[in-house]
Amino acid sequence: MLYREAGQFKASYIEDQQIFPIRQDKIGFIAILAFFSLVVPMIASEYWLQAILIPVLIFSLAAIGLNILTGYAGQLSLGSAAFMAVGAFGAYNFMLRIDGMPFIAALILGGLCAALVGIAFGLPSLRIKGFYLAVATLAAQFFIVWALVKFPWFSNNSTSGVISAQKVEILGFAFDTPVSKYLLTLAVVAVFALLAKNLVRTTTGRSWMAVRDMDVAAEVIGIRPMRAKLSAFAVSSFYCGVAGALYAYTYLGTVEPEGFSLDLSFRILFMIIIGGVASIMGSFLGAAFIVLLPIFLNVAMHALFAGTMPAGLASNLELIIFGGLIIFFLIVEPHGLARLWQIGKEKLRLWPFPH
């Protein structure tokens, strides 16, 4: 089947405003979703599910969160990991302290906690921009991690703030196997990704982008920069928070505040730079890329040098390649993998006639 839109005419604005206006895209999307929800659970090993697919999905969600704030609303943030921590510890405390708390509700409440904290730390954005704002979010990063360690209440008085996620049960079904955890993660991430896609293509998203691109003009057209920026902080932190809760409940099981370090914030930032700024799909591509790259390099090293490689060199090499790629994308293709994909599609649309 050729990738064409010939013969697919839009008779109404509804049709024109679909997420996938081209039929092949829609079929492709459904096929991908079906593959990951039906086929993958049957063929993927436990290692793939637990060490690759679940984290890729969770990081995709966090990257969507950061992308909403940085990509769509243009507010640079280095605090994504801290907002994940708020989500994780929030959900943990709701599960711990309220009897019979449904897991999905705890997840959402954890996200809402992160949203509130996000709004608080987003307040400086009303005054400052760019580099200075990044420094303010850096303060959020350090403060939140510090507070979670400092006040033992958050971790139910455990040493150094370590928490162990409670068992996940929904309507009596226990999510305790890798496959079930993977499917749960996939479902949550897919739903929230869809909601995010809707947000960015309607008035909310347009007002974020308007404030990002030209704030005076946005205000003159009636958009309130304050509202746009704070809603971006809230939604972004909500997404990071839900990702953080999943990180604790379906990925690691045991987390500590220090696990949500600046390092992790940077990794999420790299995901959106490499995957594509202001792109929901790019968030997935970037997350997959950043989780897979070290694994791929590791395998490649072993195949090439079969043990002759000094330990530590591989991880240094990983950092070097990382740095190189980041610079490459910043300079050559600021819209990341998502843009490369787009270009590929445009070429395909015309193929085999280049004009």
Add this chain to the structure above:
Amino acid sequence: MMNDMPQEAVQEQTRRIGDVVLDLQNISLSFGGVKALTNISFDVREHEIRSIIGPNGAGKSSMLNVINGVYHPQEGRILFRGEERRKMEPHVAAAQGIARTFQNIALFKGMSVLDNIMTGRNLKMKCGLLAHAMFWGPAQKEEIEHRKKVEEVIDFLEIQSIRKTPVGRLPYGLQKRVELGRALAAEPSLLLLDEPMAGMNVEEKQDMCRFILDVNDQFGTTIVLIEHDMGVVMDISDRVVVLDYGKKIGDGAPDEVKNNPEVIAAYLGTSH
């Protein structure tokens, strides 16, 4: 604007110049030591095309910024539709029906033509964030409804073929037109245009003139226009204000202003 009223009826009703809608009294504005506007008074009547002219740095753009609340004058009173405005933010001005374009194009670079113009409808869209996230029912209906209005603007400005193009890729003249579209989408009653024809070739200028006149004619929109091209100004304005070094040196019908010795002196004294 853009309603289904028969055109003749609209024209008859709108071209008649009405009462004063905007009254600026003794406006003074300074930035630190720089006096941008000194004791300026003039008014704008309903449905008229009111031009502001003057040499570079005369304070024309500052005047527009005062009108829609971007700048707050240190002295003076502004009456809009008979009500005195205290310190007012731009989004409040927008809500009152004042829209504008900028001297230096201020489009949203990362967005398509369609999305840029859609932002113009922002104030008329009532659905909240959660409804947008779900995108069903009212949110979807609202989006479609406003898309229809936006398509009317797109048809009006004859930019159908570029609706999905990112604005950054458009040539300068078309960007100016899209910016007008964004302002029109808000269905303003008062439209402020800051040099909408600057940097355009003759053909583009003619198109833009036609759009401005049509907007004024068909929708009855009151227009405040800043323009350097004297031919255009004298042609399409009902009344003209002349500023020089932040002071008003002339005010009246195009012919009066043209023959005002002070105005002539100001223009001969500069490179115009």
